[in-house]
Amino acid sequence: MVQPRLATRRLLLRPFTFADARHVETLAGDARVARGSVRIPHPYPPGLAARWIACHEVAWQSGSGVYYAVTGKDSGELQGSVSLQLAERRLADGKMAYVGTLGYWLGVDYWGAGRMSEAVAALLAFAFLELGVDRIEASHASDNPASGRVMQKCGLKPLGERFDPDLALRLNDYAIDWIEIKTSIKSDTYEIIN
Helix, strand or coil, rough: CCCCEEEEECEEEECCCHHHHHHHHHHHCCCCHHHHHHCCCCCCCCCCHHHHHHCCCHHHCCCCCCEEEECCCCCCEHHHHHHHEEEECCCCCCCEEEEEEEEEEEHHHHHCCCCCHHHHHHHHHHHCCCCCEEEEEEEEEECCHHHHHHHHCCCCEEEEEEECCCCEEEEEEEEEEHHCCCCCCHHHCCEEEE
């Protein structure tokens, strides 16, 4: 199945192409973007973007992830990325759930205008309504409260703070379950276009 593109009021979320690799390296390679991210390295290694993009189609086809380039709806200009890593997992209550782990970043020139909240809201609605995801989880570095505001604007609830020894970072964790929002989630948050 072909990964659909999602349109919002101002944005187009589309699969990445290899033509995006150089622009990803420039945007994600900015020290300020890397500093706000849990997983983006700095300096950004040459060739990493192409290797990252090469994994996206396999993840989509296997149901293990969905990755979108966040672009201007009118301009088509790459602005950032929003994604979900997907897995069937046992929750603390013992129940099995299809869980999406949210990740995103935005180029510095696009900060502060609500673009990421718009992109995340569309992806979460798509995940719950079209992909059958039961739960969305996300984390941000404790020193990046702007990322937490995006999560909260999109309905995720704070779960607490923890230290991640693998990343050597203090993280704030968030989550939202389908059951908590199924009556309020809006299908008009996005439009599927192919």
